[in-house]
Amino acid sequence: MNSYLVVCERAEDGGWGAFLPDIDGVVALGRTREEVEDGMHVALGAYLDWLKERGETAPAPSSCEVGFIAA
Known part of the structure; x- marks a missing residue:
């Protein structure tokens, strides 16, 4: 099973967003970090299922x- 880097960012309104630098378009939004991490699992799973249906492989x-770095 592959492991992808997930970047989680806190928004100015207090919500969270996440994206995968290795896969364009797979994103998640949530009110908490836990919510956005759960959403990312769902989004990535859906993307991988879609690739499989098309006979394609996931990017490495x-x-x-x-x-x-402290500023």
Whole structure:
């Protein structure tokens, strides 16, 4: 099973959004981080099912390292 990097961002209104840098168009929105993470599982699952129905394979996840820089 592949693991994809998910970027979760907090919006100015307090909600959350998430996207996958490796897969354009797979996004999720929610009121909490937990809600947006659950939504991302659903969105990614739907996308992977769609690819399978078309006989296509999922893109390989990129390798990356995550770091934080204090400002």
